Ligand code: ADP
């Protein structure tokens with residue numbers, strides 16, 4: 001162990017630490033949620049901190065067609081039903097992060113989303129599609145696919161890449177250590193246990209001590225069980241997932257990993273999310289010169305069809321519209337929000353009943369409630385800049401990024417006290433450093449109460465200005481997250 005620690009120390013001086021990230025999404029090529037933002041920002045931050053950080057991605061059309069300067073690394077024979085699989089390496093557009101792409105047209109080159117077809121139905125061959133991602137990651141990690149490069153650490157994200165940890169445990173080769181990050185325990189990658197044979201893992205892994213989970217096959221569990229270290233995206237969520245309330249049945253597995261599990265808070269991409277330079281905005285502003293924010297609000301009200309009332313507190317929501325995100329709580333609290341003189345603007349898509357209920361509310365309250373169903377990156381920036389309050393009333397939230405974007409844009413977050421939301425927002429009742437509004441119970445009444453408190457603060461201009469200044473002074477930087485990951489990598493290497 002001592003020798004390994006010394007090696008890690010020597011490496012820091014001599015050669016950069018080599019880390020391979022494996023993920024299914026990266027902004028702006030493929031994004032269904034915050035995972036894509038994290039992957040896009042974390043690798044450049046690791047590179048700034050001196051690491052040789054590379055990314056492995058499935059060759060979905062938006063990825064395979066956008067990665068620049070691709071060269072063939074190796075041809076991989078028929079595997080997981082694909083006749084031809086080729087590993088290529090190029091660079092991500094914009095950030096120039098080195099990216100390996102698994103070119104497997106049979107499994108990846110199709111329309112629709114990364115996990116579902118255009119109608120929202122999961123791809124029937126997702127097990128093969130994501131087994132391939134994990135398998136290639138593990139073989140790259142073992143130094144078997146790229147003669148010129150092998151990582152010291154493999155960092156797999158979410159269930160999509162989790163099998164890499166099981167393949168590495170099954171065939172330990174080389175000194176590479178695995179790290180697994182849980183971005184959302186609710187999405188577990190569950191499959192029919194009868195298909196276990198497709199994976200080519202040892203039969204012993206078919207057990208509850210392996211990837212079996214209540215009669216199913218769980219890819220999430222492959223990461224939780226077999227990674228050397230497990231992280232999640234906030235310290236709060238790291239504690240929560242060890243409890244039955246938030247553990248989705250995996251809390252026992254997580255408790256079993258003891259101190260191998262930790263939380264590292266996500267950051268904000270400070271170039272992409274900067275009210276001083278954001279090209280999507282009608283006007284620019286910052287903490288010293290906040291006036292442009294009002295111009296953003298007026299432009300947003302006009303674009304959304306809301307009444308042009310500068311003094312109506314504007315509540316915004318940018319979100320997947322699901323039960324996780326507490327959209328039903330918001331619908332329940334809407335009458336109180338309107339009674340208090342507020343306006344509501346929603347951008348999102350998701351569960352049909354929630355979309356329809358929001359649209360019905362917009363029809364019932366023209367000029368006061370507006371809803372845009374769909375996905376629109378530029379409008380998300382305008383909404384976050386132009387609103388007074390950004391709502392994140394989630395039932396659970398591993399980290400949450402929109403409250404961080406809100407803080408940076410001086411749009412005060414109103415959040416539930418869970419996971420990363422509790423870790424990043426300080427309630428107005430705190431006399432020092434308040435940045436937003438935090439409520440406890442997952443009920444419309446508790447949310448309505450927080451809305452009333454927000455409106456009262458909004459009417460108290462000096463107090464509001466002070467909170468906005470505090471919010472904009474927060475520094476959730478990717479550089480400190482990158483340092484925390486590097487420390488963890490060093491520990492994993494030293495710990496054997
Ligand atoms: P999650 O990953 O659980 O969906 P996060 O808050 O971590 O939640 O990340 C959501 C990301 O997706 C943010 O970048 C947010 O701005 C973005 N987003 C969510 N819905 C939309 C939408 N309809 N249009 C544009 N961006 C969206």
Ligand code: GLC
Pocket residue numbers: 033034035038183184233266397398399400401420
């Ligand atoms: C997940 C979580 C979200 C987190 C994001 C990025 O989608 O739901 O809370 O911010 O991953 O880590």
